[in-house]
Amino acid sequence: xxxxxxxxxxxxxxxxxxxxxxxxxxxxAGVPNNRWGGYRQLNIIDDRGRKFIxxxxxxxxxxxxxxxxxxxxxxxxxxxxxxxxxxxxxxLNCDVNNLEWAIHHYEHTAEDSIVLNCCGNRITAFKDxxxxxxxxxxxxxxxxxxxxxxxxxxxxPHIAVSRPRSIYHERVDIDKIMNVAGYIQGDDMILSCPxxxxxxxx
Numbered sequence: 204x205x206x207x208x209x210x211x212x213x214x215x216x217x218x219x220x221x222x223x224x225x226x227x228x229x230x231x232a233g234v235p236n237n238r239w240g241g242y243r244q245l246n247i248i249d250d251r252g253r254k255f256i257x258x259x260x261x262x263x264x265x266x267x268x269x270x271x272x273x274x275x276x277x278x279x280x281x282x283x284x285x286x287x288x289x290x291x292x293x294x295l296n297c298d299v300n301n302l303e304w305a306i307h308h309y310e311h312t313a314e315d316s317i318v319l320n321c322c323g324n325r326i327t328a329f330k331d332x333x334x335x336x337x338x339x340x341x342x343x344x345x346x347x348x349x350x351x352x353x354x355x356x357x358x359x360p361h362i363a364v365s366r367p368r369s370i371y372h373e374r375v376d377i378d379k380i381m382n383v384a385g386y387i388q389g390d391d392m393i394l395s396c397p398x399x400x401x402x403x404x405x
Contacts, residue, residue: 205217206224207224208224208233208235208242209242210224210226210231210232210233210242210244211231211233211244213226213230213231214226214227215231215232215233216273216274217273218264218269218272218273220269220272221256221258221264221269222234222258223245223256223258223264223269224242225256225266225269225270225273226270227270227273227274227298227299228297228298228299229247229254229266229267229270229296229297229298229299230247231244232244232245232247232256232266232269233245234258245257245258247266248263249295250263251320252294252295253265253266253267253294253295254266254267254294254295254297256269260368261366261368261369266297267287267289267294267297267302268287270297270298270299270302271287271299271302271304274299275299275302275303275304276304278304279304283306283307284306284307285304285305285306285307286304286305286306286307287302287303287304287305288302288303288304288305289301289302290302290303310385311385311386311388312384312385312386314330315329315330316328316329316330317384317385317386319380319383319384321364321375321380322364322365322366322373322375323366323367324336324364324365324366324367326341326362326364326380328380328381328383328384328386330386332377332381334362334377334380336364341362342362342363343360343361343362343377344358344360344361344362344363344374345357345358345359345360345361346358359376359377359378360376360377360378361374361375361376361377362374362375362377362380363375378399382399387399
């Protein structure tokens with residue numbers, strides 16, 4: 204059964220993954236107001252050409268995904284990777300009539316550096332594999348050391364990135380960053396279990 208609510212005169216549906224209500228045209232979002240009853244409208248913010256529902260200071264939800272999940276057609280389940288396409292090319296227009304599921308096509312890049320959004324931060328990935336944030340090279344962690352038993356073990360190379368206004372760090376795999384940036388050659392769309400291999404085994 205589809206849960207609905209009227210927020211400021213607009214009919215909204217419940218987006219289970221984000222625990223918010225959202226309107227069909229992507230202009231209204233809200234949550235139940237447990238203290239006073241009724242519903243509290245949430246802010247919808249623009250961020251680099253996309254719209255997000257601001258749930259709280261540490262959590263934002265993609266508006267186009269919420270609208271598509273609530274009002275659009277289900278994402279095809281055929282083993283291919285899909286993304287949400289804005290038909291008019293405007294990432295800020297999140298009306299369900301402007302959204303569709305489109306097959307994700309891998310794009311390679313010839314640029315020496317690519318700017319990416321990573322956990323709410325802007326990072327720059329370079330072709331040689333190093334990552335910068337705010338003009339400073341980020342440390343790549345590739346091992347863990349336990350001083351109690353004097354043991355060091357190798358782990359997948361990653362950087363530690365903290366979300367804005369958060370004390371917690373998240374590990375972001377270097378291979379994943381280079382893949383998103385478009386530096387990994389090959390299209391994993393045609394593979395059932397794609398793996399990134401290092402040519403020199405390093």
